[in-house]
Amino acid sequence: MSEPDIGNDQHSPELTIALELYDNAPCGSISFFKDGTIYAINQTMLTWLGYTREELVEQRTLPSLFRIGGQIFFETHFFPLIKMQGFVNEVYFDVVRKDNSIFHALINAREIPSKSRQKELFQATILDISDRWKYEKELLHAKRKAEADSKAKAEFLSTISHEIRTPLNTILGIGHLLHETPLNENQKEYARLLLHSSENLLSLVNNLLDLSKIEAQKVTLEQMPFHLGELLELMHETFSVRARAKGIQLDISIAKNVPKHLTGDPVKLNQILTNLIGNAIKFTKTGTVQLAVTVEQKKAETYQIHFSVSDTGIGIPPEKLEAIFQEFSQASYDVSVEFGGTGLGLTICQKLLELHQSKMEVKSTLGKGSTFSFSIWYTAADTPSPTKKAKKERRNLLILKDMDVLVVDDNPDNIFIATQYLDQWEVPYATAESGKKALDMVRKRSFDLILLDLQMPKMDGYETARKLRSLPLKTQPVIVAFSASAAGEVADLLEAAGIDDHLSKPFKPKDFMDTLLEHSSHRKKISADNVNLKPSVAASEGQKKKKTKAASEDTPNTVSFKIDRYAKMANNRPEYIKKFVLSTLDAFATYKQDFQNSVKTKDPEGFSNLIHKSTMSFYYIEADRLGSLLMACRDALQDDTADDGTFKKLAAECQAEFDTIIRGLTHIGET
Incomplete structure (x- = not known):
């Protein structure tokens, strides 16, 4: 059915009513030819646009009523789709009025069936959704504000949690220690109440955090x-x-x-x-x-x-x-x-x-x-006998006596609590009040486990851990984070820093002992000379043995890279591993060029940008040595006291490491 002839005044009453309904419908209607020329339009649409019928009919095209982006979309997508399937439903356009103001519209368009194919006819129904658009925009704004408020609340709770848990760790620890000392009956009752009340206070603090964690599916x-x-x-x-x-x-x-x-x-x-x-x-x-x-x-x-x-x-x-x-x-x-x-x-x-x-x-x-x-x-569960339980406890204490522990925390109260337990269990230990002191001690003494506070001034636990992992040690210690943050909240940061485990503040003695026992039989034995190269891919044997005099003290003396993580992601399917490797190879070609440009211009900001954008690539292939070398290069440029020779030596090491990784990735990509 084609559009009625609006200009003909001689109509039957029924057709006149139909024409009035069409002309004053609650939605706009525009009929147009294949080239877009308008040949009929109802009064509703004319009122919305502010034009007269004479200004539009056979004078303008439908696309000319849209913004420039809408005109392009009409020509490239909208109209071809109508030709393909005969209709298009609910497509959004900004429609321009005569006064150049905009109203937001949803358009449904269809091809009008006709016996005569001399002219292809089309009809569009337009809905003014300006009010709905405004409402949806407000809803989107409200949603973004709610998300921002929620994030701010989570960050606030995290901060408050840390500030409360730090002194609470001392209270809970003193309660446990006091309960273990010789006391009269009244004193024992006081100690027990102190212990239970501090545990209840901890439960209250946890309540403030648990709801958001549960809703975020972190529990x-x-x-x-x-x-x-x-x-x-x-x-x-x-x-x-x-x-x-x-x-x-x-x-x-x-x-x-x-x-x-x-x-x-x-x-x-x-x-x-x-x-x-x-x-x-x-x-x-x-x-x-x-x-x-x-x-x-x-x-x-x-x-x-x-x-x-x-x-x-x-x-x-x-x-x-x-x-x-x-x-x-x-x-x-x-x-x-x-x-x-x-x-x-x-x-x-x-x-x-x-x-x-x-x-x-x-x-x-x-x-x-x-x-x-x-x-x-x-x-x-199986019921453990008292005898077995006692034997197990004695065996555990014997195991712990063979460990050497370093406690790193800027808060002396936290150090006091941890070392009191270590004294009770006769565990050898040392303490450090800063990340810098911990690094100095590790260079001089071999530790089995390092209990490392994450929140420290100047050098936090993450940076300390990264520097610890970069030291050329014969035996790498187990690093356990000691923090008021929940493990799930910082899991990615812990892994990236090379931290093995997490002990929440405040902790109970059993939690501390269980952590020590868990790692007592799984001490890391990582060195440059006995790294297992399978299934990892490392530098060549010659490159492994080569140790340049320019090697930085803070760069790891391990393999150049591995593809274990790619193998895990790909479920060990060679075709997918190869895709991952080739993609990384392309990225490394760009990284190498950026590195060479930064060396040429001696631009520390260029190094910072390179470190930032290469982080994930380095993480996936465990190119920790290269990452540390790049940071050392940047630090050398920022250090006014460093001589130019130091930077040149570090840059040469970086260049060699880039070449080693690119050769290795190329070899894997070709096999």
Whole structure:
């Protein structure tokens, strides 16, 4: 059906009504020929554009109403697609009015079927989406602002976490140490309360961070054996003091068929129960708080353990039961004022249970109390005998006596806590208050493990680790980061710096000992003379043995590069490894040219730019020596006291290293 003849005044009533509906439709309509010339347009579109019909019909083309970009898109994509499939739906264009202002439009276009093929006819329906566009723009702005606010909050929480955890590490450490010293009964009780209170404070600090970590999917479930009875007993000791102070009875009951030893994530379970029992005591003025633990189901060696925390507290109104699981939410304003709290506890509990494929259930009667319950599947664990446990502890202490540990931290309190444990376990150690001092000590003494603080002035832990790895040591030590940051937050930075493990501040003695034991039998034996070249690809034998006098003290004396990471990424498929290698080879040709230009102009900024853009390529092929040499070149240029000969020697080493890597990559690419 072709467009009606608007100019003909002689129409039947029915056609007149149809023409009026067409002319005043809520959307614009333009009909045009193959060359884009407009041959019909409705009044709605004319009103939007500000033109008269005479100014457009057979005078202008449809594309001429668009901005220049829209005109190009119409010619190259939009119209060819109409010819190909007969229609195009909802394509965005900026339409230009007569006064040169813009309105935002969605255009649907179609080819009009016609028996006569003398002229190909097309029709476009235009929707003015200016209001929607403005709304979407505001939404996008709001989204970006929310993301920026969220990032700022995360950074703030990370900073606050570090500032709080540093003194908290001292409090928790002193609590543990004090508890181990000879004390009278009252003093033991004081030490125990100090220890438990500091642990509860640590739990509160962690709550502030856990929610954002869970939502960012940075929290995973651990699988480790634990003693359920001991966990609940410690919880009873921790909360009974608070319950007694309020005149409340705290009861914990465990069914006889519940296994004592389970495999799962005790930290997450402890966190959930701590929140629930803490809330129950907080919102109960008189009566009882009870934790009941039973077996809900059993399948072979797996048990579905049911936990139920009941109280005789204030209760929750039915209409508020859903709201209590929302972030920063309490049941009412009065509750928030009277009882306080962040309102994060139940939200975190629910999200931690989602990790367990479980869900919190709640029953409550206003004024009579509430019951929170959940179930988690655990696997029964072997029960260690007391004799075996004692033998294991003695064996562990003997193992630790063979280690030599360096503690590096600018905070003397942290050094004091760590070394007190090392003294107890009779572990040989030394201390350093800065990264520079640590480097000096490592040059003079061989250490098995270095406990390294990440947050230090002048030279932080990452830079210290990189410099440690670059030293030409016969035996490289294990480096364990010692930081208030969670391991998941800094995992990439740790790996890039050559750091092997992470110990969070504040730590418990068991965590510290477990870390030492884990690495006692896995000490790194890395040297220039005994590096395993398979499956890695290194320099030639002649290049390996060659040690120029210009070698920097801070550059690693190891293989030039490896392709282990590429092999892992490619699942050892040769065709993909080759693609990765050839791509890196192209990049290295550019890096080498940039290096030579920077040497010629003696431009430290050129070196900085090269180091920055080559970081990922160096990481993937583990070209650590070249990376260190480039940094040494840049530092030599920035050092006013360095002589020109030092820079020339370093540049020559860089050039040789570039040539070695490019030759090696070329060889792999050709095989």
